[in-house]
Amino acid sequence: MKSLVQATIAIIVTCALLFFAAHQLEAGGTQGSKDTITVYNWGEYIDPDLIAQFTEETGIKVIYETFDSNEAMMTKVQQGGSAYDIAVPSEYMVEMMKEEDLLIPLDHSKIPNMKNIDPYFLDLAFDPGNKYTIPYFWGTVGIVFNPTMVEEHLTFESWEDLWDPTLEGKVFLVDGAREVMGMGLNSLGESLNAKDDVLLRQATDRLISLSPNIKAIIGDEITPLMINNEATVALTWSGQAADMMWENEDLDFAVPEEGSNLWFDSFVIPKTAANIDGAHAFINFMLDADVSAQNNDYVGYSTPNAAAMELMDPEVIEDERFYPSEELREKLEVYENLGLEWLGKYNEYFLEFKMSLR
Amino acid sequence: MTKLSPGARVYLGIVFIILYAPIFYLIFYSFNSGGTMNNFESFTLEHYQDVFDDSRLLVILINTVIIALLSGLIATVIGTLGAIGIVSVKNKKMRNSILSLNNVLIVSPDVVIGASFLILFTMIGVKLGFTSVLVSHIAFSIPIVVLMVLPKLLEMNTSLIDAAQDLGASKREVLTRVILPYIKPGIFAGFFMAITYSLDDFAVTFFVTGNGFSTLSVEIYSMARAGITLTVNAISGIVFIATVLIVVGYYFVTNRTKVCNTGVQE
Amino acid sequence: MANKAAKGPLFPYIIWIALFVIAPILLVVYYSLLDLNGNFTLANYANFFSSAYLTMTLTSFWYAFLITLFTLIVAYPTAYLLTKTKHKHLWLMFIIIPSWINLLLKTYAFIGIFGLYGPINAFAQSFGIEPTQILFTDFSFIFVAVYIFIPFMIIPIFNALDKLNPTLVYAARDLGANRITTFRRVIFPLTIEGVKSGIQVTFIPALSLFMITRLIAGNQVITLGTAIEQQFLVAQNWGMGSTIAVFLILFMVLIMLFTGQKSKGGRV
Numbered sequence: 001m002k003s004l005v006q007a008t009i010a011i012i013v014t015c016a017l018l019f020f021a022a023h024q025l026e027a028g029g030t031q032g033s034k035d036t037i038t039v040y041n042w043g044e045y046i047d048p049d050l051i052a053q054f055t056e057e058t059g060i061k062v063i064y065e066t067f068d069s070n071e072a073m074m075t076k077v078q079q080g081g082s083a084y085d086i087a088v089p090s091e092y093m094v095e096m097m098k099e100e101d102l103l104i105p106l107d108h109s110k111i112p113n114m115k116n117i118d119p120y121f122l123d124l125a126f127d128p129g130n131k132y133t134i135p136y137f138w139g140t141v142g143i144v145f146n147p148t149m150v151e152e153h154l155t156f157e158s159w160e161d162l163w164d165p166t167l168e169g170k171v172f173l174v175d176g177a178r179e180v181m182g183m184g185l186n187s188l189g190e191s192l193n194a195k196d197d198v199l200l201r202q203a204t205d206r207l208i209s210l211s212p213n214i215k216a217i218i219g220d221e222i223t224p225l226m227i228n229n230e231a232t233v234a235l236t237w238s239g240q241a242a243d244m245m246w247e248n249e250d251l252d253f254a255v256p257e258e259g260s261n262l263w264f265d266s267f268v269i270p271k272t273a274a275n276i277d278g279a280h281a282f283i284n285f286m287l288d289a290d291v292s293a294q295n296n297d298y299v300g301y302s303t304p305n306a307a308a309m310e311l312m313d314p315e316v317i318e319d320e321r322f323y324p325s326e327e328l329r330e331k332l333e334v335y336e337n338l339g340l341e342w343l344g345k346y347n348e349y350f351l352e353f354k355m356s357l358r
Numbered sequence: 359m360t361k362l363s364p365g366a367r368v369y370l371g372i373v374f375i376i377l378y379a380p381i382f383y384l385i386f387y388s389f390n391s392g393g394t395m396n397n398f399e400s401f402t403l404e405h406y407q408d409v410f411d412d413s414r415l416l417v418i419l420i421n422t423v424i425i426a427l428l429s430g431l432i433a434t435v436i437g438t439l440g441a442i443g444i445v446s447v448k449n450k451k452m453r454n455s456i457l458s459l460n461n462v463l464i465v466s467p468d469v470v471i472g473a474s475f476l477i478l479f480t481m482i483g484v485k486l487g488f489t490s491v492l493v494s495h496i497a498f499s500i501p502i503v504v505l506m507v508l509p510k511l512l513e514m515n516t517s518l519i520d521a522a523q524d525l526g527a528s529k530r531e532v533l534t535r536v537i538l539p540y541i542k543p544g545i546f547a548g549f550f551m552a553i554t555y556s557l558d559d560f561a562v563t564f565f566v567t568g569n570g571f572s573t574l575s576v577e578i579y580s581m582a583r584a585g586i587t588l589t590v591n592a593i594s595g596i597v598f599i600a601t602v603l604i605v606v607g608y609y610f611v612t613n614r615t616k617v618c619n620t621g622v623q624e
Numbered sequence: 625m626a627n628k629a630a631k632g633p634l635f636p637y638i639i640w641i642a643l644f645v646i647a648p649i650l651l652v653v654y655y656s657l658l659d660l661n662g663n664f665t666l667a668n669y670a671n672f673f674s675s676a677y678l679t680m681t682l683t684s685f686w687y688a689f690l691i692t693l694f695t696l697i698v699a700y701p702t703a704y705l706l707t708k709t710k711h712k713h714l715w716l717m718f719i720i721i722p723s724w725i726n727l728l729l730k731t732y733a734f735i736g737i738f739g740l741y742g743p744i745n746a747f748a749q750s751f752g753i754e755p756t757q758i759l760f761t762d763f764s765f766i767f768v769a770v771y772i773f774i775p776f777m778i779i780p781i782f783n784a785l786d787k788l789n790p791t792l793v794y795a796a797r798d799l800g801a802n803r804i805t806t807f808r809r810v811i812f813p814l815t816i817e818g819v820k821s822g823i824q825v826t827f828i829p830a831l832s833l834f835m836i837t838r839l840i841a842g843n844q845v846i847t848l849g850t851a852i853e854q855q856f857l858v859a860q861n862w863g864m865g866s867t868i869a870v871f872l873i874l875f876m877v878l879i880m881l882f883t884g885q886k887s888k889g890g891r892v
Contacts, residue, residue: 003612004538004545011431015424022420025413038570043580044587048412063570064414066580071857072564079476081486082568175838177858216760216842220582221735228396230739230757243585247394299584340660340860347859351676351851354843366705370715373702376771377722380733383743384725387736395736440637458877461824462645465876466652467832467849469856470869474648497644500637502776505825509780509817513787533633543786547779551825554723554775578726586732594725601721609714 037085037278038063040073040270045088047298054285060278077102083274086282091126091264092178094133095337103132104269110280113287120326121304124264126334133266134283137301139238140262140324140332141179142255144245149232156254159187162233163210171213172222172234177343177350178335179261180207180217183235184353186259193336197345204349208356217354226251237263238322239301246300253321255328262332264304381598388591395591405592412589415577419593421488422557422574429495430552436496437503437552438545442537444504445511460501468561471498476565486568494566495556502555503548510544511537649873655866668867677851677868681875684847688830691769695826696819698770699777706778707785716782723775731768731839738764760842768840769833777822784818785811820883828876848872 035058039051043066051062065084067073070093077084078100089097097103108114108130114122117135127133143156150170154161162171173180182192184203194200215231223240225231227247241253267286269279285291292308302322303309309317317323324332338346362370384395388406392399409415444460447453463471475497479490514537522536538545560575567576578590659665671677706715722730736742738758745755758764788811796806812819832849843850848868855865 004542007546007549008431011427015427018420018424022417022424025417025420042583043577044584048414065568065570065572066577067564068580068582069857071860075473075476076565076568079480081476081480081484081490172842175843177854215757216844218838218842220585221732221839223585224394224396224732224735225739227394228736228739228741230741230759239584247392247396344660344859344861344864347854347861348676351846351854355676355679355846357844362705362708366708369701370705370709373698373774374718377719377774379737379743380730380771381722381725383733383737384729395732436636436640439633440640443634443637454880456641458880459641459645461828461876461880462649462873464825465828465832465872466648466869467834467852467872469853470652470865471648473856473862474651475644477651478643478647497640500640500644502825505821506780506783509784509821512817513784513814543783544780547783550717550720551776551779554720557724558727560728575726575728578728582728586729590726590729594729598721598725601724605717605721606714609711609717 035060035275035278036063037061037275037282038065038083039282040065040067040076040084040087042066042088042265043068045265045299047295050286050291050295053291054282057285058278058281060275060281062282074100074102077270077272080272083272084270085273085275085279087268087270088136088265089268090335091124091266092335092337094266094268095126097268097270098127098132099337102271104271104273104276105131106134106269106283107280110277111284111287113284113289116287116289116292116305116307118304118306118309120329121264124334125336126264127266133264133268134287135304136265136267136286137239137299138262138264138304139302139322140255141182141235141237141260142241142253142321143233144226144236144241144251144253145233146226146229146231146248146250147252148250149229156233157257159183159256159258161256162187162213162235164213167213167233169213169215170232171210172215172225172231173217174222174234174236175217175219177346179235179237180353181346181350182261182335183207186256189258192259192261192333193338195338195342200345200349204353207353211353211356214357217357239299242300242302242322255321255324255332257331259331259333262329262334264334381594384591385595385598388588388595390588393588394585395588405588406596408587408589409592409596415589415593418572418574418577419597421571425488425492425495425573426553426556429492429499429556430549433496433499433552434503434545434549437500437548438507438538438541440500441504441507441511441544442533444508460504462501463498464501464505468559469565472562472565475562479566486566487571490566490568491563491571491573494562495559498559498562499552499555502551503545506548506551507541507544510541514540652866652869652873655862656870658863660861660863665863668863671864672867672871677848680846680848680851681871683845684831684849685875687766687769687833687845687847688827690766691773691830691833692823692827694766694770695773695777696823699774699822700781700819702774703778703781704785706782707788712782712786716779719778720775723772727772728835730771731836734764734768734771734840735759759840760844762841762845765836765841765845768836769830772836773826773830776825780818780821780825781815782818784815788814824883827879831875832872 037060039062051064055061070090073087073089074093074097076082077087111134114134121135121138122130145156151166154164181203184207185192185194185199188203188206190199222231222234222236223244226234226244238253245251245253267283269276273279287305289307289311292303292305293311296303296308296312387395387398389401390398391402444453444456447456475494479486484490518536519532522532527535560579563573564576578586581587656668657664659667706712709715737744740755740757744758749755792810793806796810801809833847834849834853837843837845837847837850852865852868855861855868
């Protein structure tokens with residue numbers, strides 16, 4: 001009994017000390033600021049130095065919270081209970097959030113730096129007139145591969161190359177129903193937003209015929225595998241491909257010509273916002289050319305910020321793999337919000353494909 | 359005490375090597391200047407420097423430890439008392455149904471627990487943050503405590519209790535003098551396993567947290583998309599070393615006092 | 625008499641059951657009866673009996689069984705030998721400590737360790753064995769799962785063995801029982817509660833494993849846990865996700881009924 005009491009006291013004392021320590025640390029960061037905003041973003045998706053700089057310039061303290069999937073983020077915003085002033089959803093999620101009335105319209109007069117954004121990336125179908133969103137980063141879906149480990153004729157300019165018999169047991173796919181089903185549809189020359197059972201059936205059968213080539217369907221873990229030359233070919237997002245190529249210079253990235261996905265992550269102000277002015281100030285700050293260029297350097301994804309691009313290494317922005325020309329972009333499609341029913345179907349077909357792997 | 363045979367030593371050795379292999383792997387790469395967990399380039403301490411420069415990460419680390427310790431403690435108290443209560447239920451069917459209820463949270467995937475707790479908290483109107491996370495961690499740790507304490511209670515010789523009662527011990531005395539000391543290993547096991555559950559949890563915490571409160575797990579999982587930084591490895595390394603030091607230190611301090619005590623008694 | 629004594633301390637536990645077990649179950653059952661538009665339906669239940677989910681159920685049980693079996697095979701001797709060491713409680717702590725390091729990080733480490741250029745293949749190569757991809761196989765999946773559950777299995781068994789009266793073992797040996805008989809007739813029966821507890825805390829969560837099915841098994845193994853996660857987080861079909869969860873809970877209750885204590889108990 002004595003040791004139980006001792007242990008209890010030890011735990012309580014430790015917790016009290018830790019509470020004190022945490023309080024001291026937090027107090028150190030908040031000195032002289034009453035104003036705060038809460039930014040809800042993907043992990044490692046912003047240069048932390050910029051957050052400090054923002055606080056220094058505006059006196060607004062930033063609470064930074066992170067999420068790991070669009071859907072989980074939406075659930076949190078929908079349920080409320082926490083004051084998120086800024087969130088960074090992908091484009092299809094913007095549409096869903098709009099439908100659920102979870103977004104607050106932006107006041108463009110408070111975001112003068114919007115002029116820095118390349119007009120090509122404004123006024124897109126998922127948000128006409130940028131009523132709710134400001135683009136943050138964008139990219140494509142394509143194939144990252146290791147030219148030193150595949151046959152020379154495989155350039156992945158066509159999805160067809162994935163079916164090449166020399167790739168048996170070598171292809172990795174990303175674990176996303178939209179991405180994989182979209183790839184199946186694209187490889188048939190169809191739209192990746194198809195709402196047609198016959199087409200989806202065909203796409204699934206086409207994917208099942210790819211099974212012998214598939215090594216695994218995984219998530220973000222593909223990055224270390226590609227870097228380490230463990231994996232040869234992988235379907236993934238351009239942003240991640242850029243991360244991989246940064247570490248492993250052998251790698252190459254291609255967006256097949258039949259078409260693929262063009263994605264956007266955008267700033268929005270969710271209806272949970274408590275400091276709407278602060279949120280606008282933050283968005284405006286992040287759009288500043290210098291800031292955006294610095295952030296780009298840190299994150300490594302493609303930026304829609306034209307003013308920032310002028311400040312960046314020309315080698316980066318001239319890389320057609322990550323900054324495809326407008327002509328190439330024409331072939332890419334943005335995910336439309338399919339509605340839950342079709343989303344469910346995509347998911348069922350994708351599941352069927354996954355279960356065919358054994 | 360019998361000495362372990364060489365075969366037994368080898369067996370235990372292998373088990374420990376496997377248990378620690380991934381941890382040493384993580385710590386090894388925390389010294390990598392290359393920035394990823396592949397291709398060790400050269401030795402650096404910069405990731406450790408980063409940990410101490412990042413006060414946000416430090417606060418998150420401290421929060422994580424506080425939540426683990428407090429939720430473990432409270433779950434252990436509730437779970438132990440619950441287990442004692444379950445054993446006292448004589449009806450076999452009744453007892454098995456309580457145990458089934460007990461295990462619901464163990465079998466439910468984290469997303470389900472997280473989503474339903476979130477709905478629960480917002481329905482009641484609890485502000486999301488420290489409290490909601492703490493309560494959730496207590497909630498999902500209780501069943502593991504019960505399962506750890508239960509076998510000790512079941513194997514306990516009931517004549518001990520009878521004897522104590524015959525000698526005039528009150529119910530409270532039976533509990534504190536007979537039952538608790540006997541099931542103590544189970545209680546500690548429950549506490550440690552509760553800590554494991556708490557430290558490992560990502561999904562439940564993610565759903566029920568808010569207002570700037572975060573734990574290390576949430577932070578690490580949300581880094582996955584853009585790549586986990588070696589700062590996280592460094593922080594794990596620090597936590598690991600600190601834990602080992604505390605455990606070994608605590609063990610030898612308490613054992614020395616035990617030796618002194620018995621010495622005095624003799 | 626004992627019954628009355630237990631009511632007071634049991635109170636917080638009952639509150640917990642009501643708030644955090646029964647209320648969520650009711651929520652989950654409620655959601656399982658809703659379709660995508662929020663109308664009442666039994667379609668989700670009908671859907672569960674489609675071949676895909678039945679296959680998944682079998683897969684989940686099969687892998688949970690294998691994981692539990694291997695965990696037990698590794699954990700029992702470990703627990704037994706640990707009780708024989710000096711400083712046994714310290715060694716036990718060293719079994720627990722690894723489980724306090726974040727699982728995702730450890731999984732990433734395993735990806736590195738099992739990799740083509742990882743330490744295991746390098747080791748094998750030194751014996752002239754060609755490097756092979758260990759990741760994304762049944763072996764790697766079960767290995768990592770066993771790794772996760774080992775402390776949960778060792779602890780209850782250790783606790784059961786620890787208090788085992790050595791005189792019983794000596795007595796059995798004196799009466800001419802050999803090692804195996806002693807183990808089978810004396811040691812094992814006395815530790816059965818610990819083993820049962822270990823099996824429960826391994827098998828039940830193993831049914832709903834998800835993360836490592838993707839990271840380590842590359843989605844070659846699809847369990848009910850994976851399906852639930854997908855339904856909630858990708859398809860956003862809480863109805864179907866909840867339905868699968870209801871079945872998981874039902875399966876668990878069935879397991880509890882079959883493995884429930886037949887022994888007397890009922891004192892304290």
